[in-house]
Amino acid sequence: MTVYSLFKKQVSDSPNSIAISFNGNKISYKKLAEESDKIAHLLIESGVKPGDIVGLCINRSAEMIIALLGIIKSGAAYLPLDPFFPDKRLEYMLNDSATRFLITESLLFPKFSYYKGKFIDVNEIKQIKLSSEVVDKSDENNLAYVIYTSGSTGNPKGVQIAHYSLTNFLLSMQKTPGISEKDNILALTTLSFDISGLEIFLPLITGAKITIATRDEAKDGKSLLDKIKKEKVTIVQATPSTWKMMIDSGWNEKLKIKALCGGEPLPQDIAAKLLELVDELWNMYGPTETTIWSSCSRVIKGESIHLGKPIANTQFYIVDRDLNFCPPGVAGELLIGGAGLSIGYLNRDDLTTEKFITNPFDKEGKSKVYRTGDLVKLNSKMQLEFLGRIDNQVKIRGYRIELEEIENVIKKNEAVKDCAVVVKEVNNDKKIIAYLVLKSKLSEENLPSEINSIRDVAIRNLPDYMIPALIIPIEQFPLTPNNKIDKKALAARDISGIISHTSTAKAETEMQKTFVNIWENLLGISGIGIDDNFFELGGHSILAAQMLADFEKATGKKIPLAEMFTSQTIRQLAKIVESDNTELKWSPLVEIKKGDASLPPLFLVHGAEGNILLYRDLAKRLNSNRSVYGIQARGLNGEDHIHHSIEEMAADYIKAIKTVQPKGPYHIGGYCMGGSVAYEMALQLSEKGESVANVFLLETYNACLLDHEALKKTRIKEKIENIKFHFENVKSLSGKEKVAFVQRKAETALKRTSARISRITSSMGLSDKKEIKSHITLTLRDINDQAQMRYQPEGYRGKVVLLRPKVSFTTESDPKFGWGDFVKGELKIYKLDVAPRGMLAEPFVKQTSSIIESEINQ
Incomplete structure (x- = not known):
């Protein structure tokens, strides 16, 4: 029995039930099975064999779940790779696991330039048509997944979980805390955190629905609450930190949800508040090595919080240092045995032997147990209480962290002689504090730059939840009587007087x-x-x-x-x-240039990145006294729903432009992807009997005619061509114009690059010098690029004006840019004296604005 076989039964029982809801789009169980079949087919055709490990690096989406099911059906195990992890960490995981296959999105390919294995673009499934169902090759004795957790050596370690362990866990969870086909689970946990397995697989083997939260929603308590209410979610699993975030956002009305809380100890005060706000509250416990959760207990008002009883086919033992049973009331280490036990650590036989030991209570010596390192005891009511750790491992916001890993990363800096990392709780928030002794004493003037350099090393090597909140240099470490660093003394130090090294400017207002x-x-x-x-x-x-x-x-x-x-x-x-x-009320419509209200304005639709800054030079160059409006993407404000199709964008933007121009004739245009939206707006307006005078396609290629397979193969070639085209544009300019053009393009390239780095290295973008909303912009770009690739335009009988560069990318060989068979009315093509990516920049924008103005005035 495997996850896929259990999922397949639900497909058979309720094919038309909704399996996934994401950003307004819904996928049925039947459709989910069909799409995951395509992934399985792709993998098998690529050479994937049962037992192989397949990397999965993809942004949160329905495709993420489709890919997971496809990997499992192919007989392989999935390795989650968080797109926001540092590149070095991802590289280590791929190399350590010897993963030969990687499923990702084309836009994430550049992150893995070093990767020598087989790339599989998740969007390839759109091109696949299967004549028969793919055979399910999953096996209960094979690996289901490998998840990397923090390791004390300075590198993460891969935990291997088999299908029989995963299915045992899921079937137990089905009964307690319980789930039915009527439930709707909120999936808000990153795939690299093993508890996401409950949010994804438990509903799918039950016939329930999954509502996926975006990464941005998962970070915002109010957004999560709004989603829970709007989508009528019934089950939510989260860490205490996330529950606290929702409570602090103003949650004050009771919701009919079952709340699961785990990943770290549940504080009594948070439990008390949640009991007033939810129908049921459950405390969940379990290490990654024993498959997600190993026990659960319902939290009852007025009673103490405990770990509860082991789940099905799971055994708990409390032992002393000599592995003897501890009687009730005596603290000891918890050992866990049973069906959920991991196969062991990938490529770490030494650590596997150390942590997975022969069960000391199995007379035949055939079974093993996992040494959790958790200190527990049975209280007077025979309830299992968690007391802490017996080692240097901690849990922060649900993530398990080996402090030695952070220490070893920081010690790589040449200036650091020694480092000790501790955790200190400040205002109910756990903080990682790195104390270090430098090899040489630095002046107050040079110390800040050195600290920043050390922090940079941490940022490049560690996920954001492991980066120290403070890095504090000290002359020498306090020592225990055994001459070891006294970490308890370090953790007890008062940090309230620590002064920031980076800024001396004090508050004025x-x-x-x-x-x-x-x-x-x-x-x-x-x-x-x-x-x-x-x-x-x-x-x-x-x-x-x-x-x-x-x-x-x-x-x-x-x-x-x-x-x-x-x-x-x-x-x-x-x-x-x-x-x-x-x-100010946020609106997709922005007045770029104010003009005569009696003249029909010009509406310019955003490009793939969602903003309208690219039209600033064009608006300045238009000489007529006509208003110019930019249409920016929904979601750019970090709150609105993001549109996932060109048709959806067009319908919304028509409502927006009608607020300033109720009736035609309309002048609509857009650069690149924005031109496709403008074309669809014209189609929808025409269908409603509205007059559209001009549709301006500024370097917009009809993407539905592009060979997406060929595009992937020529990606590097296109980047080289892009540089070549910029060089051609520069060659044709005078001295001052050259400087201005190069400066503008370099500025744009720098912002995009820094945005990509920002999104990868931190969930919030850790650079205070950038002027763009990096994560939102890049998320929009990903979604909009995919929307343009999916767009299948209808024939249009109006007037279309195509402004195309004098040369094109090799993949865009059609001189009509693919619009010849679609425009049934007048198609006017202007070939500009500029190479691609230049028509909206000075001084070339003068020719662009002149053509647009001429066509509007006609």
Whole structure:
């Protein structure tokens, strides 16, 4: 019995039931099976054999679940690779696991330039048509997945879980805490965290529904609550930190949900609040090595919180140092045995032997148990209580962390003589503090740059939840009587007086002082300057949400969480509030240039990145007294629903333009992908009897005619061509024009590159110098690119004006850019004296604006 065989039964029983809901799109069980079949087919055709490990690096989406099921059906095991992990960590995981196959999205290919295995683009399934069902090759004795957890050696270690362990866990969870086909589970956990297995597989073997939360929603308590209410979610699994984030966001009404809480000890105060807000609250416990959760207990008002009883086919033993039973009331280490036991650590026989030992209570010596390192005891009611750890492992926001791994990464810096990492709780938030002794004493002037250099090493090698909140140099470590570093003494040190090394600028306005007060209370440090970066001081996404909630309580002013992508200092945040930007109602329609209200305006639709800054030079160059409006993408504000199809965008944007121009004739255009949206808007307006005078396609190729397989093969060639085209544009310019053009293009390229780095290295973007909402912009770009590839335009009988460059990419050989058979009316083509990627930049934009103006005036 495997996950796929259990899922297949639900497909047979209720094929038309909704299996997945994501951003307004719904997928039935039948459709999910058909799509996962395509992935399985792709893998088998690529040479995947049962027992192989397949890497999966993909953003949160329905395709993520389709890929998981496809991998399992092919007989392989999946290896989750979080797109936001540092490249070096991902590279280590791929190399250590010897993964020969990697499923990802084409836009993530550049992250894996070093990878020598087989790339599989998840979007390839759109091209596949199967004549028969793929044979299920999953086997209960084979691996289901490999998940890497923090390791004490400085590198993560891969935990191997077999299908029989996973199915045992799921079937037990079906009964307790319980789930039915009527339930709707919120999937909010990253795939690299093993508890995501419950959110994804448990509903699928039961016939229930999965509602997927986006990465941004998972970081915002209010967004999660809104989603739970809107989607009528009935089961939510989260860590105590996430539950606290939702409570702090203003949750005050009872919801009919079953709440599962695990990943770290459940504080009594959070439990008490949740019991007032949910129907049921369950405390979940279990290490990754014993398959997700090994026990659960329902939390009852007025009773103490405990770990509960082991799940089906699972055994608990409490032992002393000599592996003898501990009687009730005596603390000891918890050993776990049974069906959930991992096969062991991948390529780490030494560690497997150390942690997975022969069961000391099995007389025949045939079974094994896992040494959890957790200190527990049976209380007077014979309930199992968690007391802490017996080693240097900690859990923060649900993530298991070996502090030695952080220490070993920091020690790689040449300036560091020794390092000791401890965890300190400040205002109910656990902080990682790195104390270090430097090889040579530095002046106060040079110390900040060295600390920043050490932090950079951590950022490049560790996921964001493992990056120290504070890095504190000291002259020498306190020692125990055995001459070992006294970490208890370090953890007991008062850090409230630690002064930030990066900023000396002090608060001047009342607004800035309010922020300083909130930050210092929340972060537990003093001396914060207004140019200090929130995330470099130890803030994270959950704390950011709490900080903005505290600010709203103190001032009554609301700052969207999305602003933290670009405004990460007190100076920047205060400026937003003082300029009252947050009071403005966000709209996709932005007036770029104000003109004569009696003239029909020109509407320009955003490109793939969602913003409209690319039209700033064009709007300036248009000489006529005509208003110019830009249409920016929904979701750019970090709150609105993101459109996933060209048709959906067009319908929404038509409503927006009608607020300023109720009737035609309309002038609509867009660059690249924006041109496709403008074309669809014209189609929809025409169908409603509206007049459309012009549709401007600015370097817009009809993507439905492109060979997506050929595009993947020529990706590097296109990048080279792109550089060549920029060089051609520069060659034709004068001295000053050359400088301006190069500066503009370099600036854009730098922003895009830094945005990509930002999104990969941190869930909130840890650079305070960037002027773009990096994560939102890149998410929109991914979604919009996919929408353009899926778009199948109908024939249009109006007038279309195509502005194309003098040369094209080799993949875009059609001189009509693929529109010849689709435009049934007038298709006017202008071949500009500019290579690709230049028609909207100075000085070439002069020719572009001249053509547009001429066509509008006709």
